[in-house]
Amino acid sequence: MISVFEATELVLGSVRPYGEEYVAIEDAVGRVLAEAIVATRDMPPFDRVAMDGIAIDYAAYAAGQRQFEIEKRIAAGDPIGTLSDTHKAVEIMTGAALPKGADTVIPYEALTIEDNVAHIVSDRVVQGQNVHAQGVDLQKGATLLAPGHWIQPADLALLATEGKAKVRVRRAPSFAILSTGDELVPIDQEPLPHQIRRSNVYAVQALLRQYHVQSIMLHLADDPEAMHDQLRALMGKVDAWICIGGVSKGKKDFLPQVLEALGVRKLFHRVAQRPGKPFWFGATDEIVVFALPGNPVSSIVGTVRYVLPWVRSCLGLPWDYSISVQLAEPFRFDPPLVRFVESELYHDSSGVCRAAPRPGHGSGDFTRLAYTKGFVELPADRTHFQPGEVYPFWPFHTFVA
Amino acid sequence: MISVFEATELVLGSVRPYGEEYVAIEDAVGRVLAEAIVATRDMPPFDRVAMDGIAIDYAAYAAGQRQFEIEKRIAAGDPIGTLSDTHKAVEIMTGAALPKGADTVIPYEALTIEDNVAHIVSDRVVQGQNVHAQGVDLQKGATLLAPGHWIQPADLALLATEGKAKVRVRRAPSFAILSTGDELVPIDQEPLPHQIRRSNVYAVQALLRQYHVQSIMLHLADDPEAMHDQLRALMGKVDAWICIGGVSKGKKDFLPQVLEALGVRKLFHRVAQRPGKPFWFGATDEIVVFALPGNPVSSIVGTVRYVLPWVRSCLGLPWDYSISVQLAEPFRFDPPLVRFVESELYHDSSGVCRAAPRPGHGSGDFTRLAYTKGFVELPADRTHFQPGEVYPFWPFHTFVA
Numbered sequence: 083m084i085s086v087f088e089a090t091e092l093v094l095g096s097v098r099p100y101g102e103e104y105v106a107i108e109d110a111v112g113r114v115l116a117e118a119i120v121a122t123r124d125m126p127p128f129d130r131v132a133m134d135g136i137a138i139d140y141a142a143y144a145a146g147q148r149q150f151e152i153e154k155r156i157a158a159g160d161p162i163g164t165l166s167d168t169h170k171a172v173e174i175m176t177g178a179a180l181p182k183g184a185d186t187v188i189p190y191e192a193l194t195i196e197d198n199v200a201h202i203v204s205d206r207v208v209q210g211q212n213v214h215a216q217g218v219d220l221q222k223g224a225t226l227l228a229p230g231h232w233i234q235p236a237d238l239a240l241l242a243t244e245g246k247a248k249v250r251v252r253r254a255p256s257f258a259i260l261s262t263g264d265e266l267v268p269i270d271q272e273p274l275p276h277q278i279r280r281s282n283v284y285a286v287q288a289l290l291r292q293y294h295v296q297s298i299m300l301h302l303a304d305d306p307e308a309m310h311d312q313l314r315a316l317m318g319k320v321d322a323w324i325c326i327g328g329v330s331k332g333k334k335d336f337l338p339q340v341l342e343a344l345g346v347r348k349l350f351h352r353v354a355q356r357p358g359k360p361f362w363f364g365a366t367d368e369i370v371v372f373a374l375p376g377n378p379v380s381s382i383v384g385t386v387r388y389v390l391p392w393v394r395s396c397l398g399l400p401w402d403y404s405i406s407v408q409l410a411e412p413f414r415f416d417p418p419l420v421r422f423v424e425s426e427l428y429h430d431s432s433g434v435c436r437a438a439p440r441p442g443h444g445s446g447d448f449t450r451l452a453y454t455k456g457f458v459e460l461p462a463d464r465t466h467f468q469p470g471e472v473y474p475f476w477p478f479h480t481f482v483a
Numbered sequence: 484m485i486s487v488f489e490a491t492e493l494v495l496g497s498v499r500p501y502g503e504e505y506v507a508i509e510d511a512v513g514r515v516l517a518e519a520i521v522a523t524r525d526m527p528p529f530d531r532v533a534m535d536g537i538a539i540d541y542a543a544y545a546a547g548q549r550q551f552e553i554e555k556r557i558a559a560g561d562p563i564g565t566l567s568d569t570h571k572a573v574e575i576m577t578g579a580a581l582p583k584g585a586d587t588v589i590p591y592e593a594l595t596i597e598d599n600v601a602h603i604v605s606d607r608v609v610q611g612q613n614v615h616a617q618g619v620d621l622q623k624g625a626t627l628l629a630p631g632h633w634i635q636p637a638d639l640a641l642l643a644t645e646g647k648a649k650v651r652v653r654r655a656p657s658f659a660i661l662s663t664g665d666e667l668v669p670i671d672q673e674p675l676p677h678q679i680r681r682s683n684v685y686a687v688q689a690l691l692r693q694y695h696v697q698s699i700m701l702h703l704a705d706d707p708e709a710m711h712d713q714l715r716a717l718m719g720k721v722d723a724w725i726c727i728g729g730v731s732k733g734k735k736d737f738l739p740q741v742l743e744a745l746g747v748r749k750l751f752h753r754v755a756q757r758p759g760k761p762f763w764f765g766a767t768d769e770i771v772v773f774a775l776p777g778n779p780v781s782s783i784v785g786t787v788r789y790v791l792p793w794v795r796s797c798l799g800l801p802w803d804y805s806i807s808v809q810l811a812e813p814f815r816f817d818p819p820l821v822r823f824v825e826s827e828l829y830h831d832s833s834g835v836c837r838a839a840p841r842p843g844h845g846s847g848d849f850t851r852l853a854y855t856k857g858f859v860e861l862p863a864d865r866t867h868f869q870p871g872e873v874y875p876f877w878p879f880h881t882f883v884a
Binding site: 125134175177447 | 673
């Protein structure tokens with residue numbers, strides 16, 4: 083049995099790149115950028131008018147002139163114009179390019195206009211005001227978004243401004259999600275009294291989909307030869323497997339031996355944690371295999387704590403997406419194991435993020451998943467955990483911050 | 484000009500329900516449940532064996548018996564069996580139903596088995612141990628997930644266990660996202676020196692898509708008659724419009740009058756905030772119209788602070804999804820306006836969520852969107868904001884907690 087730390091190191095030691103692909107800008111949110119987005123123009127690309135009003139040459143104002151005849155009008159979308167007489171003004175709209183010869187914009191709020199002559203009624207005009215100067219935000223050639231950036235909704239404005247209708251992103255590894263256990267029936271089937279429906283696989287698939295992982299689902303027979311054939315047929319079809327169940331010490335737990343017979347090299351079996359202790363992990367040159375225990379909470383913990391960090395690392399994101407939270411209530415756990423405990427999560431009115439443990443009746447109890455937001459990770463070398471102490475929290479739903 | 488509080492009240496006063504629809508379980512994450520998910524069986528549905536080992540009658544153990552002949556084997560997926568002789572044992576697997584006549588499971592770790600006889604080597608056996616008793620997590624008829632629940636990845640395990648291959652969810656309002664401004668060209672076009680590409684609309688669409696909002700994009704001509712015709716043709720096609728630009732005081736800002744000519748009742752125009760002051764809001768019986776100023780940061784602020792709360796409220800989610808954060812650095816803002824300031828966000832090592840303001844060069848500067856996570860909302864009646872003070876933070880990417 084190895085520690086959670088050692089298991090994490092071995093999982094991250096199996097990280098590989100899975101190439102790149104193009105997606106439409108509309109599908110880019112949540113993807114990891116594989117190219118640098120470089121400003122091909124200054125930002126703004128021209129001296130951009132930021133208020134509606136008149137554009138003047140500040141020198142005339144500084145010399146005391148307060149009345150400016152309007153020589154023309156320029157709207158957003160009009161080509162860059164010229165103020166031909168520096169003692170006159172151009173009436174101008176937000177978003178337009180500042181005309182040559184002008185350097186300052188006086189907004190309507192500071193004007194009266196009569197018979198095509200604007201009177202400036204403010205004496206607080208500053209040279210260059212209300213002009214969003216070319217290149218002030220960013221200069222041509224600067225990096226807007228770097229490779230490895232995890233694209234969020236607001237970033238699409240930056241991609242669009244650079245004309246990235248298609249965006250080059252990193253490809254996530256593809257998965258097969260493999261359930262085991264003869265007691266399981268498909269979701270659309272009525273279970274007999276001793277049966278239950280397959281359920282974990284849907285949660286695991288949804289957790290993976292947060293990183294745009296493509297996955298297929300398959301149920302394995304509780305029979306070593308049939309299982310061997312099913313898994314051999316899967317070789318080369320996907321990049322990684324998550325097997326659920328069949329890794330404990332029972333008579334039917336022959337998944338580890340089947341995997342090893344298929345040439346999957348065992349990297350560890352059993353981790354000093356609860357839930358999820360019988361976790362088996364291995365790899366070949368082609369695939370990486372996470373074999374998680376079959377209880378619902380165990381398989382979700384294994385996905386959140388090991389599979390998603392591996393996926394993130396393959397994509398070049400920081401593997402550790404846990405956040406630091408304060409424990410909201412005391413908790414006790416005696417065995418010398420890391421304890422992952424389902425918890426509610428909230429931001430209190432002082433800005434502190436707090437987690438309240440809501441352990442169920444063991445790893446088979448998944449009724450609490452509906453109102454918990456993830457797991458607090460409590461270290462193995464302590465037994466009494468007090469309110470206010472800070473621990474890592476692993477969310478079910480990935481946070482950005 | 485009205486306050487941010489009043490504007491919020493008026494926006495939320497226009498909340499309407501938009502019906503329900505069915506989605507496949509695979510597409511249910513992020514949707515809002517429209518039905519109660521009720522347990523149709525106890526959870527677990529039978530006395531479920533939680534460890535591999537032997538099932539015995541505890542009375543025999545209590546009477547001193549330590550050797551149990553194995554009378555049969557039962558695996559997960561086998562029908563519910565019976566321990567016919569209460570002085571014998573059934574060898575049993577995790578996930579199986581406990582046989583009638585047995586009440587306690589001794590794991591392999593506490594056994595030696597020789598010649599079909601199990602010897603119990605532990606003296607710490609407790610009646611009922613390693614049995615996940617029928618109904619202990621939840622009883623038949625109890626609510627697993629209530630209507631209005633915002634479905635997260637782990638919840639799919641609960642939907643699947645109840646056989647919900649299709650899930651009834653609330654329908655989000657559909658949107659048209661309408662850009663204005665003759666200086667804007669499509670994303671796939673090379674802009675001339677005085678032009679820029681349409682960009683805000685992509686960010687706004689991505690922000691909406693977090694709530695599974697369907698939207699179309701359309702560019703409006705900077706001409707009142709053409710605009711009138713385009714908007715009239717759109718009537719009845721979608722539930723809500725977001726217009727971007729054309730609401731300030733410029734000569735080309737005739738969007739408010741066109742909207743009113745179309746029968747859209749103005750509920751307010753101009754809000755005491757920066758950025759986004761020229762925000763116009765109105766409605767008819769059929770549509771709700773958010774007309775946001777066209778600067779990139781303004782339109783994103785308007786979407787995050789008003790449109791998304793409206794969408795959430797239409798779906799029956801709490802409208803206020805801001806979180807309380809501590810300011811990480813001092814900030815000063817003198818005008819008597821609410822200031823929404825782009826900020827970085829992080830959880831520090833004491834569990835506190837902190838926001839660091841990163842204001843750009845005005846609302847036209849959207850280069851900071853790549854490394855800020857949302858907006859801090861600073862009240863209008865103060866000018867100096869100090870580190871450690873707590874304010875609401877509106878994230879670009881929706882948090883669950």
